[in-house]
Amino acid sequence: TSPFTAVSGDGFFVNTAGGAVTVTLPGSPSAGDIIALKDYANTWDTNAVTICRAGSKINGVCANTSLNTESQSVTLIYVDGTKGWQDIQDSTSNVTGASYIDATGGTISCSGDFRIHTFNADSTFTVNSVGNSAGGSNTISYLTIAGGGAGARSSGGGGGAGGFREGKCSSDPYTASPLATTGSTVSAQTYPISIGAGGATQTCPAQGGSGANSVFSTITAAGGGGGNMNAPPGPGTGAAGGSGGGGGHGGSVGPARPAPGGAGNTPPVSPPQGNNGGGGVNADNTGSGGGGGATAVGTVGGPAPSPGTCGKGGPGGAGATTVISGSPVGYAGGGGGGSGNRPDNTTASDGGATGGRGPATPAGTATANKGGGGGGGGYNCAATGQSAGGSGVVVIRYKYQN
Numbered sequence: 499t500s501p502f503t504a505v506s507g508d509g510f511f512v513n514t515a516g517g518a519v520t521v522t523l524p525g526s527p528s529a530g531d532i533i534a535l536k537d538y539a540n541t542w543d544t545n546a547v548t549i550c551r552a553g554s555k556i557n558g559v560c561a562n563t564s565l566n567t568e569s570q571s572v573t574l575i576y577v578d579g580t581k582g583w584q585d586i587q588d589s590t591s592n593v594t595g596a597s598y599i600d601a602t603g604g605t606i607s608c609s610g611d612f613r614i615h616t617f618n619a620d621s622t623f624t625v626n627s628v629g630n631s632a633g634g635s636n637t638i639s640y641l642t643i644a645g646g647g648a649g650a651r652s653s654g655g656g657g658g659a660g661g662f663r664e665g666k667c668s669s670d671p672y673t674a675s676p677l678a679t680t681g682s683t684v685s686a687q688t689y690p691i692s693i694g695a696g697g698a699t700q701t702c703p704a705q706g707g708s709g710a711n712s713v714f715s716t717i718t719a720a721g722g723g724g725g726n727m728n729a730p731p732g733p734g735t736g737a738a739g740g741s742g743g744g745g746g747h748g749g750s751v752g753p754a755r756p757a758p759g760g761a762g763n764t765p766p767v768s769p770p771q772g773n774n775g776g777g778g779v780n781a782d783n784t785g786s787g788g789g790g791g792a793t794a795v796g797t798v799g800g801p802a803p804s805p806g807t808c809g810k811g812g813p814g815g816a817g818a819t820t821v822i823s824g825s826p827v828g829y830a831g832g833g834g835g836g837s838g839n840r841p842d843n844t845t846a847s848d849g850g851a852t853g854g855r856g857p858a859t860p861a862g863t864a865t866a867n868k869g870g871g872g873g874g875g876g877y878n879c880a881a882t883g884q885s886a887g888g889s890g891v892v893v894i895r896y897k898y899q900n
Contacts (some may be wrong), residue, residue, distance in 0.1 A: 499515075503522040503552075506524055507531075507533075512536070513539050514539065515541045515545070517545050518548065519548075521535065523551055528576065532576075535565065535572050537570050540568050542569075548562060549564070550562050554579075554583060556583045596900055597627070599638070600625075601615065601623060601624060604892075609895075610671075612672070613896060614893065616892075618693060618866075618867045623689045623691055623894055635669075636683050640665050642713070643662055643830055644712045645711075646696050646789075646832075646868075646890075647659075647721065647725065647789060648696065648699055648707045648709075649744070649836065649853065649873045650734070650836070650874055651704075651836075651874075651875040653786050653875070654836050655725030655744025655759065655787045656787070656789035656833030656836070656874045657832070657885070658725070658742045659740060659789060659870055659871050660709045660772075660887070661720040661741070662818055662830040663771050665681045672822055672895070673826075675818035677793065679768075691713070692713040693890050694710035694889065695709065697709045700724075705724045708723050708724045709869070719890065723740075724743045725737075726745055727746040728746030728786075734778060738760045740764070741772030741773050741791055741796075741815065742790045743789050744787030745776070745777040747779055759789075759795070762790040772791070772792055774790050774796065775832065776797045776798045779798065779800070785810045786874050787811075788814035788833065789850065790815045792818040792830035794815035799835050811835030817830040829870075830870065831850030831868075833853070833864060833872045833887070834861075834862070836876050849888050851873035868888050869888055869889070872886050
């Protein structure tokens, strides 16, 4: 790690991690004298080794030389006064075997040569060591899903899905969602994991609660926006979030009130983490809008098909499907909008919940750890209630063997 004079017959591992090092050749060499030098820390490209010739030539030239290639190793033999020291071996090959990421945390499973850590609750992901370029490198694939928003009561809008964020390593063969971007790098340290809770149900009349964020490293997925109802004085705009909550339908008292869905991809990221919620229709007895999903906006609530009937709640926006956990799973679907007393209503997908209908059929329940939105409640506040949003999840995947 510091300047020294080489001795014939010895090999020297020179560590320049802390700075450049000068190596002085033997002062009075004899034919056949030999020394060898090796880059100990793979840092010669940053901090070079200077070879001081000590009065002898190096390859026939009266000049010092520099070794400045990462992982280089050199063997020099003294020939005579004409050529001096000559290199008989100069290698930049790195013969290190493959190494891989080793980590702990969450529920661990495997898919082929890849290890999968699934986090359904707050925890930590601890990287004990990273891999090298010959093995798994230091890059991971990840999925971060936030908690979905809750739907609103009394023919309320569906909850928006939690934000959907996925990154995929270029070397990872699994089928990612259309929203996936590049994977992330990790170092040997502990990463806190936060899993967002689903939005909570609220007392009628009120907007459904928004979901909470999920966080891994620098990746934050925003909680889904709560759905709304169009109770006076309105308007019943859905809340913004990873995906926006659905808007409530028009009221039966006073002038028509707009009830747009909430904005998705809030705060904005690229690719977008979600979509807008659907709006309600500005008339009495209509359905409310569905919550936005990861890959589609929530649908606007349907109008009443005839006097004295009720419109259908708008379906929640579709989520996204990925195989990061080893099998296809849909996440972050929006909650369906609620409606009056109809014989049917929206179906659910990708963790989102169905909307309620009438006073007797409550909204569905969003699936835990899929980040779906809760369904909007049916017509009657007291009898039907609203559904809470589904909690989020974090999945981390990396190569651990070959």
